[in-house]
Amino acid sequence: MEKVVILGTGPAGLTAAIYLARANMKPIVIEGDQPGGQLTLTTEVENFPGFIDGIMGPQLMENMRKQAERFGAEFKRGWVTDIDFSKKPLRLQVSGLGEIETESLILSTGASAKLLNIPGEKENIGRGVSTCATCDGFFFRGKKVIIVGGGDSALEEANFLTKFANEVVIVHRRTDLRASKIMQDRARENSKVSWQLNKTPLEVVASENGVTGLKVTNNDTNEEEFIETDGIFVAIGHTPNTSFLNGQIETDETGYIQVVPGTTETNIPGVFACGDVQDNKYRQAITAAGTGCMAALDAERYLEGNAVHDWSKSQ
The missing domain is CATH 3.50.50.60 (FAD/NAD(P)-binding domain)
Incomplete structure (x- = not known):
């Protein structure tokens, strides 16, 4: 069983991975068919803080990934085909990886531009x-x-x-x-x-x-x-990548995940959403990263009082 699994490797998912890995939570990060998210489709990024001369989108994502790996995040390539939220632990069916059980889950699967x-x-x-x-x-x-x-x-x-x-x-x-x-x-x-x-x-x-x-x-x-x-x-719209959830998570009429205001909590305890998959307004790398930080902290606090497994015996 895992403490926390992160789905998606855009700015939100990678930021969550960095925070959770630094907290010794050993997150498992599942990459889909477009590792790095939409920034891998851009050239130069000039509005991400800290890069005076800008940085190429793919390079920014690669830097964030290496930072997460440095602290112990583990990356696996796969595609979620089914999720069972009906009981704890949560169960994910991942192509190429089989079943993964986890105490908590962070959804950062983004949205795809039409x-x-x-x-x-x-x-x-x-x-x-x-x-x-x-x-x-x-x-x-x-x-x-x-x-x-x-x-x-x-x-x-x-x-x-x-x-x-x-x-x-x-x-x-x-x-x-x-x-x-x-x-x-x-x-x-x-x-x-x-x-x-x-x-x-x-x-x-x-x-x-x-x-x-x-x-x-x-x-x-x-x-x-x-x-x-x-x-x-x-500019003909975006499609949030939520179809694989099969309606188990509350979304708005266009498919964006709804979270408790001021948090990244979804309607399922232990499941959190961050980045563009729950943001149909800003859709920026920096706002996605911010909610990734929020999701990591929310997941960490959740596990402090709701973990099924006694992790103190597994350290």
């Missing part, structure tokens, strides 16, 4: 294609960018990008937007924002130096058009 799934998109992530305006907007100072989407988050990111870009083009496949009226009004009043509505993205076009444009279909004429751009921001 993509357009068009040619040239995935291969140009970090080369002009981004899913995070807050993370990457700075790199497009003085340039022309496209933002794809029609909801509140897309228009909010469009307004944010005008702080850096000379022109922000909103591309949406319909004429009508899903965004609230106040967000639409704000975007339409911004002189740096232009519109390409009723246009369906077809292909991201790039050269060896990065993105150069976006091919779209004009849904009014059915003709193909080309929009020149230096960068493309995809």
Whole structure:
């Protein structure tokens, strides 16, 4: 039996691992199919405190992992196929590892940005294609960018990008937007924002130096058009990685785990959630890391009074 298992190795999971390992809790960290989380898809990270000249996303994640390993965290590669929360200890079925029993569990499985799934998109992530305006907007100072989407988050990111870009083009496949009226009004009043509505993205076009444009279909004429751009921001939403929980953890209507305000506690005692899997608002590396710290401390305090096993005899 384990004291604590952490699912996920983004900033939240790795921060939890660092704290728990330093507390001699010997955490087991399960890596999925994308170790390091969304930061491994980015290039330079300039807004994580402590790195004056910035740091590459994959390098930041590798540093955090090595820090956790230094204090005794154990990493295992696998995929959770089933979880039993009905009794203690908690039981996880993990592909390649079999059954794991644990006193407590930290869920830090993150959220995945929805993509357009068009040619040239995935291969140009970090080369002009981004899913995070807050993370990457700075790199497009003085340039022309496209933002794809029609909801509140897309228009909010469009307004944010005008702080850096000379022109922000909103591309949406319909004429009508899903965004609230106040967000639409704000975007339409911004002189740096232009519109390409009723246009369906077809292909991201790039050269060896990065993105150069976006091919779209004009849904009014059915003709193909080309929009020149230096960068493309995809803002069509995120999907929290919670489907494997099979409804055993309380979530909101979009699937984000609900926690007790001010804590990382879920509706299941001994199960904690941190990072983007429970945050549909900020979705930043530093906020994820902060909740990872909270989850580690919450789990440690939980085990002090609720452990099934007498761990004092196992030291």
